[in-house]
Amino acid sequence: MEIALIGNPNTGKTSLFNNLTGSYEYVGNWSGVTVEKKVGVFKNNIGRLIDLPGVYSLNPLSKDEGVVTSYFLEEKVDRLLNIIDASQLERNLHLTLQLLEYGKHSLIGLNMVDVAKMRGIQIDVEKLAKSLGVPVIPVVARSGKGCDVLVEVISDQSNQQNLKRLVYYGKEVEEAITKLTDMLAGKTDHLPRWLALQWFEGNQYVKQHLQEIIEAEKLESLTKELEEKLKLANNHFKSLANYIYSKRKEVIELIIENAVHKETKAVPLSERIDTIVTNRYLGMPIFLLFMYLMFMLTFDWLGSPLTDALDSFITGPITVVFESILNTVNASDFIHALVIEGLVTGVGGVLVFVPQIFILFFFISLLEDSGYMARVALVMDRIMEAVGLNGKAFIPMMIGFGCNVPGIMAARTIETPRERLLTILLTPLMSCSARLPVYALFVGAFFVGHKAFIVLSLYVLGMIVALILAKIFTATLLKSETSLFVIELPPYRLPQIQSLWRSTWDKGKGFVRKAGTFIFAGSVFIWLLSYSGPGGLEVAMDDSFLAAIGGFIAPMFEPIGFGTWQASASLITGFLAKEAVISTMNIIYFVPDEASLQGILAGYYSPLAAYSFMVFILLYIPCLATAATIYKETGSRKWTAFSLLYALAIAYVLCLVIYQGGKLFGLV
Structure with a gap:
């Protein structure tokens, strides 16, 4: 069984990989650690775990992010293990929705719950799992807490999911998706809806893949027709990618409202430290x-x-x-x-x-x-x-x-x-x-x-x-x-002796x-x-x-x-x-x-x-x-x-x- 481990940068993905496989890959508390896929075997030998580079979206901007889309297009993927940062749930769920649209059996590892609690964020795991339609398992990737449960769930062959369609993209986009999926019928092994959405978002790797199946003129004509319809229906229309992003964001906001409770807390210690160490003059x-x-x-x-x-x-x-x-x-x-x-x-x-x-x-x-x-x-x-x-x-x-x-x-x-x-x-x-x-x-x-x-x-x-x-x-x-330049500042952590x-x-x-x-x-x-x-x-x-x-x-x-x-x-x-x-x-x-x-x-x-x-x-x-x-x-x-x-x-x-x-x- 081939299981792909995927998540945003700096969500503890490589730490989880090390815990699940018993191997050791370089772990850094900053983005950009994994720049190519790494392969390991689960401790209980249920299959191979592929650690993919951290990405914010399946639409690649950099060379390492392209590794993920290429893997999804060219390699055999049985299941997806999506690790998300509980303290940055809204941002992480943008990738999660794209992964669910890919149509494979999925499981979510909810990491950094401790950091979320420190920030006054309480997550109802059951409601989150129900909203997404897939199992959600809290884990602490650094220590391995919850990893055994994660392995049990992902090993359960009987736990087959009928992934529900979470995002409705509006009449115009849905009609265009239907047209493109009809063109793809019987011509691809991948879920046509996922390919259609990635095409409309401008994923260059998917574009190259589809242009080998369908004439480029037909694809471009369909895209242009959709853009014209959206411009007429929406005065604030900017681009297809932006429109699709906004529709996902609406769904994510509803999920957050249903499953997350935030308490007002004092300014975290990490933010107080950052005012000094990132100061323009003192840094x-x-x-x-x-x-x-x-x-x-x-x-x-x-x-x-x-x-x-x-x-x-x-x-x-x-x-x-x-x-x-x-x-x-x-x-x-x-x-x-x-x-x-x-x-x-x-x-x-x-x-x-x-x-x-x-x-x-x-x-x-x-x-x-x-x-x-x-x-x-x-x-x-x-x-x-x-x-x-x-x-x-x-x-x-x-x-x-x-x-x-x-x-x-x-x-x-x-x-x-x-x-x-x-x-x-x-x-x-x-x-x-x-x-x-x-x-x-x-x-x-x-x-x-x-x-x-x-x-x-x-x-x-x-x-x-x-x-x-x-x-x-x-x-x-x-x-x-x-x-x-956009960078996520990870929380300060007390390094573990074994990790060091x-x-x-x-x-x-x-x-x-x-x-x-x-x-x-x-x-x-x-x-x-x-x-x-x-x-x-x-x-x-x-x-x-x-x-x-x-x-x-x-x-x-x-x-x-x-x-x-x-x-x-x-x-x-x-x-x-x-x-x-x-x-x-x-x-x-x-x-x-x-x-x-x-x-x-x-x-x-x-x-x-x-x-x-x-x-x-x-x-x-x-x-x-x-x-x-x-x-x-x-x-x-x-x-x-x-x-x-x-x-x-x-x-x-x-x-x-x-x-x-x-x-x-x-x-x-």
């Missing part, structure tokens, strides 16, 4: 303060001691164990050097930053699950609008702080193609977690007293560069009007996985290049193939502060994965007697050059996985190449200004 400083505290915890108060302890463990006991094993099996000098200088040093040099990565992800998950991230998008809307975007574009960028790949994919939630493309091009400028080990290494070596401030400056710099480029691109390459851990692990495991795959393979390859050269094997590092490759491009980096072959070689491997920069440096600068890599770097960089290097890491070409995702989402080699080249140019120019400007002020 941005508060956001930056949160970021600063997050970096202090990551790099100073918690992260540094844990990283130092792990580093001591890897360079001490772990290295001793590997050396003991190699000596026991009488490994050759080549194998010994490969394992110790290549793998342990290369991969271990990246793994030491795992504590800081997980700490950062924990606090990002905390902000997301609490509902604060949606407020950040609202605060940023005022700035984004000035550069030709809106606050919704900032959500993919925020996701990009974890990893640019899902950030770029999240741009599917943006309605207009121009703004979606622009967001895809700018998201790689956000500082992802893969860059974090590079920052940690350099701030620990050169900016010990100001670690959090320096890292914060890099994150802010990435955002500022993105905003400036957005203004330039919208005025030149991608001219268009900015779309309207799952979210943190989901984000951080990719870093660990890359250490065992990309970084492992890269470390072997880089070590081989450093171990061999034109003169044979076991050559001096400066005479290796790696030194030759790095030395070839090193002169171009001289004006920006790091014109050594070592820095150049590290940047090349950074295209595969930004973490590879660290593993490459650990191999290149490997000196067994030295206490740490940070101490060695002081002989190769000045503080100004170190900052310039970090800025270059922040902005220069996206990693291979990000570049592949850009191509997948845009379908264009031209825009993919542009994203690589412009980022490299911007990185070089900005680092040139920073380094040469710093020299002028005597900062070297």
Whole structure:
């Protein structure tokens, strides 16, 4: 049995999916989390549950919303599980009515009843179910309360429904629906009435479907005839879509009047908090303060001691164990050097930053699950609008702080193609977690007293560069009007420990996985290049193939502060994965007697050059996985190449200004 889980954004849909299937998908207390369908199997094995992207209507505005209509048109759907937010019942029911018109066996999960009660909203579940003609089951998706009842009801094969027609659209529309359903008789597997309504609403996916069945001229003629009749009958007629919406709204108002009782309550705490955190003047400083505290915890108060302890463990006991094993099996000098200088040093040099990565992800998950991230998008809307975007574009960028790949994919939630493309091009400028080990290494070596401030400056710099480029691109390459920004502010929630851990692990495991795959393979390859050269094997590092490759491009980096072959070689491997920069440096600068890599770097960089290097890491070409995702989402080699080249140019120019400007002020 195929059961589709569908609802508005931020109604707890993904949490419910996790509870019903026992799997774990990323949960965020903000819209745009699910950008493509996810499939799981019910715990009791009654069938498959398909988690569809959150939508407000079946008439898609954005790419991710189109996934829902495409699924309904092309895939087999046995039943619908519609989750609705009890505290936003009127808005949610617009989608519910469209789902009931689809004509499949349906069930409603009434979520967030607790939030509704806090707002003085009392819902009579029995009256609501009677009005809609389908079962309504109260649930708490976050905790799983009511999910067992939900499964029992949806599993009951005998509970077949004769869905009643809830909305009468008026004589003119009903006559047009009848005409179109007659044309469709025997030509489609879908309910003709639903197809007719979606056609008149302007659903582009349904239009393409119907034009394959019926001549486009006949369809357009019928639509035009209906519009003329409605204009004569209604002086306030605007459009068919608006007219159909108003008829549904009338029915929803009657349902609300019958099943919902509202009490007057004091202003909710969340609204009082919002007056501060979304304030025009205080919103941005508060956001930056949160970021600063997050970096202090990551790099100073918690992260540094844990990283130092792990580093001591890897360079001490772990290295001793590997050396003991190699000596026991009488490994050759080549194998010994490969394992110790290549793998342990290369991969271990990246793994030491795992504590800081997980700490950062924990606090990002905390902000997301609490509902604060949606407020950040609202605060940023005022700035984004000035550069030709809106606050919704900032959500993919925020996701990009974890990893640019899902950030770029999240741009599917943006309605207009121009703004979606622009967001895809700018998201790689956000500082992802893969860059974090590079920052940690350099701030620990050169900016010990100001670690959090320096890292914060890099994150802010990435955002500022993105905003400036957005203004330039919208005025030149991608001219268009900015779309309207509408966002729902979810209620503040006290994050659950289990949810926080799952979210943190989901984000951080990719870093660990890359250490065992990309970084492992890269470390072997880089070590081989450093171990061999034109003169044979076991050559001096400066005479290796790696030194030759790095030395070839090193002169171009001289004006920006790091014109050594070592820095150049590290940047090349950074295209595969930004973490590879660290593993490459650990191999290149490997000196067994030295206490740490940070101490060695002081002989190769000045503080100004170190900052310039970090800025270059922040902005220069996206990693291979990000570049592949850009191509997948845009379908264009031209825009993919542009994203690589412009980022490299911007990185070089900005680092040139920073380094040469710093020299002028005597900062070297």
